[in-house]
């Protein structure tokens with residue numbers, strides 16, 4: 001089963017000129033490559049029919065379970081082009097493992113790690129010319145799984161489909177890294193005890209969109225969620241994990257409590273900080289602690305992290321009745337040096353001491 005062979009249907013790729021034009025300013029999530037991967041699953045036959053197809057619409061029965069009960073999970077990772085033409089991905093096996101954790105929670109089938117990694121490699125190889133080479137640019141990969149059984153009864157679907165699509169991504173911050181303002185969501189939580197907060201599923205994102213609108217109405221770019229029981233104990237942002245910096249050598253981040261998404265960027269930064277001899281505290285973190293720490297000078301920086309932006313410095317936390325401001329102190333030094341270290345490893349300008357990168361396409365000799 002893990003040694004499924006992919007069939008290739010080439011289609012008509014766009015011309016080099018058209019591709020080059022699209023790669024000039026791709027933004028995020030707007031442009032897609034020429035191909036996609038699809039692998040089918042049924043309860044009876046397991047994983048089968050692994051295909052590399054021209055990118056395009058997928059026919060779907062209107063009764064498909066995903067459309068009604070949101071039985072869907074996804075992942076996000078990037079492929080990077082090195083100066084010598086080598087193309088690498090960052091910790092793809094961690095994404096495979098996390099997809100399977102999400103699959104178990106959403107009653108979807110697990111996919112063998114090797115099949116997940118082969119799917120990524122097949123797509124990046126065939127669309128290698130779409131991996132951009134500009135500063136801080138990459139090819140964002142979006143593996144996902146949907147339940148596509150045509151059945152309106154409420155139970156785990158017996159038919160599913162795993163797909164991978166790819167989207168060239170420009171530098172997240174154009175014109176320099178800028179701190180963001182984040183909004184404290186006091187009326188809505190993204191997760192609660194026993195819910196799906198630790199799974200990477202579309203439903204969590206659907207629930208975060210109206211708080212995100214509230215954030216925008218209050219002049220903020222992102223939302224911070226607390227646990228569902230309080231408006232003080234911090235979980236994470238809608239799609240990024242949160243860190244506070246104390247002094248010059250301590251990171252504080254909410255511990256994985258069953259409601260928080262186990263970010264691979266989060267995990268990687270914890271490792272890099274420990275390698276530097278920093279203290280990393282994974283524990284309960286509160287807004288009150290953040291407020292007091294900034295007031296008395298012990299908390300010096302805050303940042304959010306995730307695959308898309310790597311590290312986003314936080315300049316301000318805004319709530320209904322108060323705000324916490326770093327003002328000119330953001331982005332902080334620790335934030336920026338961790339950002340440079342991790343992106344340096346990803347783009348190959350620094351050593352990769354933990355073997356996080358997997359080579360997909362070798363440099364042409």
Ligand SMILES: *Cc1c(COP(=O)(O)O)cnc(C)c1O
Pocket residue numbers: 076200236237238239240241261262263264265266305306307308
């Ligand atoms: C994907 C995601 C993250 C970040 O995870 P990375 O693996 O670092 O990209 C954080 N929080 C949520 C809710 C997410 O969906």
